[in-house]
Amino acid sequence: MAYQALYRKWRPADFSSMVSQEAIVSTLRNQIITGRIAHAYLFCGSRGTGKTSAAKIMARAVNCESPVNGDPCGKCESCLRLAAEESMDVMEIDAASNNGVDEIRDLRETVKYPPQHGRFKVYIIDEVHMLSASAFNALLKTLEEPPAYVVFILATTEPQKLPATILSRCQRFDFGRIPAMQIVGRLRQAVEGAQATATDSALNMIARAAEGGMRDALSILDMCLGYQSDVTDELVRNVLGTSDRYFLFRFTDALEGEDAGEVMRMIDELMRKGREPMVFAREMSQHMRALLMAKTCPDELANLLDLTQETAYEYVEQAEEMTVTRLMRMLELFMSVETELRYASSPRLALENVALKCCLRTQEVDARALTDRIVQLEKKLAELTEKIASGAVVAAAPKAKAEPKAAAPKKTEAPKPKVLTPTGRSAEDAWKEAVKTLQKGNPMVYGFLSFGRFAGCDGTLYRWAANPAPGAEMYVGMLNKPQNVQAICAALTDAAGVESRFEAVMPQADQTGPADEEESLLTALGETFERANVIVQDEPK
Numbered sequence: 065m066a067y068q069a070l071y072r073k074w075r076p077a078d079f080s081s082m083v084s085q086e087a088i089v090s091t092l093r094n095q096i097i098t099g100r101i102a103h104a105y106l107f108c109g110s111r112g113t114g115k116t117s118a119a120k121i122m123a124r125a126v127n128c129e130s131p132v133n134g135d136p137c138g139k140c141e142s143c144l145r146l147a148a149e150e151s152m153d154v155m156e157i158d159a160a161s162n163n164g165v166d167e168i169r170d171l172r173e174t175v176k177y178p179p180q181h182g183r184f185k186v187y188i189i190d191e192v193h194m195l196s197a198s199a200f201n202a203l204l205k206t207l208e209e210p211p212a213y214v215v216f217i218l219a220t221t222e223p224q225k226l227p228a229t230i231l232s233r234c235q236r237f238d239f240g241r242i243p244a245m246q247i248v249g250r251l252r253q254a255v256e257g258a259q260a261t262a263t264d265s266a267l268n269m270i271a272r273a274a275e276g277g278m279r280d281a282l283s284i285l286d287m288c289l290g291y292q293s294d295v296t297d298e299l300v301r302n303v304l305g306t307s308d309r310y311f312l313f314r315f316t317d318a319l320e321g322e323d324a325g326e327v328m329r330m331i332d333e334l335m336r337k338g339r340e341p342m343v344f345a346r347e348m349s350q351h352m353r354a355l356l357m358a359k360t361c362p363d364e365l366a367n368l369l370d371l372t373q374e375t376a377y378e379y380v381e382q383a384e385e386m387t388v389t390r391l392m393r394m395l396e397l398f399m400s401v402e403t404e405l406r407y408a409s410s411p412r413l414a415l416e417n418v419a420l421k422c423c424l425r426t427q428e429v430d431a432r433a434l435t436d437r438i439v440q441l442e443k444k445l446a447e448l449t450e451k452i453a454s455g456a457v458v459a460a461a462p463k464a465k466a467e468p469k470a471a472a473p474k475k476t477e478a479p480k481p482k483v484l485t486p487t488g489r490s491a492e493d494a495w496k497e498a499v500k501t502l503q504k505g506n507p508m509v510y511g512f513l514s515f516g517r518f519a520g521c522d523g524t525l526y527r528w529a530a531n532p533a534p535g536a537e538m539y540v541g542m543l544n545k546p547q548n549v550q551a552i553c554a555a556l557t558d559a560a561g562v563e564s565r566f567e568a569v570m571p572q573a574d575q576t577g578p579a580d581e582e583e584s585l586l587t588a589l590g591e592t593f594e595r596a597n598v599i600v601q602d603e604p605k
């Protein structure tokens with residue numbers, strides 16, 4: 065038998081075996097059960113999030129003679145015919161090939177004839193945004209008055225490119241990126257199916273690199289298994305090479321750690337793999353921008369940059385280690401080297417030069433670098449002051465003898481910007497800490513939480529509000545189940561150091577009000593420059 069790519073082999077045959085997209089799956093299932101099938105569906109979402117799989121399952125389910133709980137039975141004549149791809153009742157059109165003009169013309173011809181075997185004729189149009197204007201017009205005519213036996217399933221990664229006339233005629237479903245945890249689960253099945261072995265961290269690395277796309281994840285695993293049947297961390301790193309986000313995180317760690325040796329080694333690795341210094345500098349600029357955003361609006365990061373929650377957390381975590389000034393300085397350096405690289409006789413030298421500037425900040429004398437160093441010192445001082453105030457340093461490091469003097473006046477001067485929990489964390493930080501704990505200990509609850517956001521804390525009552533999106537009610541319901549509330553409260557209690565309560569609520573009207581934004585910006589500025597030093601002034605007219 066010919067080799068079958070893993071992503072084909074593991075393509076789900078029914079809704080039950082689909083990974084993630086729970087809200088969409090349950091709506092589609094319900095439509096099959098109640099027989100309320102729409103004439104046109106639009107499946108949107110990035111690569112490998114399950115659009116085509118869901119479309120294929122839907123095509124089988126609408127034609128199945130005896131669906132089981134909304135799933136195609138897999139046994140009836142229609143199911144068997146479709147599985148063998150012998151049926152003319154389901155047609156797949158790839159709009160990416162020659163703009164689909166001929167295919168849409170054919171479609172308009174064949175749509176007149178009722179299905180041969182099943183109840184419905186299903187047209188799946190992949191990458192529908194690639195259709196030419198004339199093909200769209202032709203499609204629109206059919207969508208306006210579809211025969212009763214026709215179902216259209218349009219799939220696209222770029223819904224914003226579709227004309228409003230098409231959008232308004234479709235029932236739209238947005239497929240989110242698949243959480244890394246769930247991708248790891250499927251990878252594990254695939255590894256076992258292939259009678260191979262893999263470490264957890266190797267699979268984690270693959271899932272992270274795939275950024276929420278199952279298809280990419282399985283393709284990377286396929287590549288790894290092509291080398292050897294034991295998938296190790298080192299193998300994954302080699303297969304991914306220097307091309308993934310992981311490399312950018314490591315490189316930034318080395319810069320922040322002022323580890324010039326490691327930085328030079330990593331640049332050497334890039335060059336040996338034939339990477340373009342200019343492209344890498346641009347990627348580093350993007351990375352710095354993402355870290356700056358993580359610093360200023362951590363809760364919105366996943367949405368703003370279209371990342372999985374896990375990747376967003378990695379940015380937030382790395383950004384926590386760095387100051388805004390430092391990030392801005394690095395961003396500036398990498399942006400300036402982009403132009404420099406265009407004319408540099410040795411691009412490698414220019415890249416090494418900028419990396420060293422980022423790295424060896426203590427050697428630099430220009431104003432920016434000095435500000436950076438002052439901010440760094442202030443940060444260290446503030447940390448120390450806080451530790452001394454809480455008694456942690458005195459016990460741990462008796463050497464810090466001169467500090468208490470500096471601590472005393474400082475403490476009375478600086479007003480605390482936020483209400484702190486007994487562990488010294490702000491309510492929001494306690495919430496973040498609790499979410500991190502849940503990510504490790506209770507991935508299901510963590511998954512539900514990613515469909516909304518922290519909505520404030522009254523004393524010890526923490527609130528989470530669902531995002532205003534389909535399925536909000538279901539997530540609220542799931543999170544308010546006693547066993548889930550209990551798990552969340554336990555994590556919160558740990559993080560806050562006081563018995564805490566939890567409640568999930570429906571989306572709030574003022575969820576992203578301007579006041580909220582202003583507050584989070586102030587908080588971010590306050591964290592960097594001390595709240596007392598931040599003066600809010602109206603814009604001059």
Ligand SMILES: [Zn+2]
Pocket residue numbers: 127128129130131136137138139140141142143
């Ligand atoms: Zn069937």
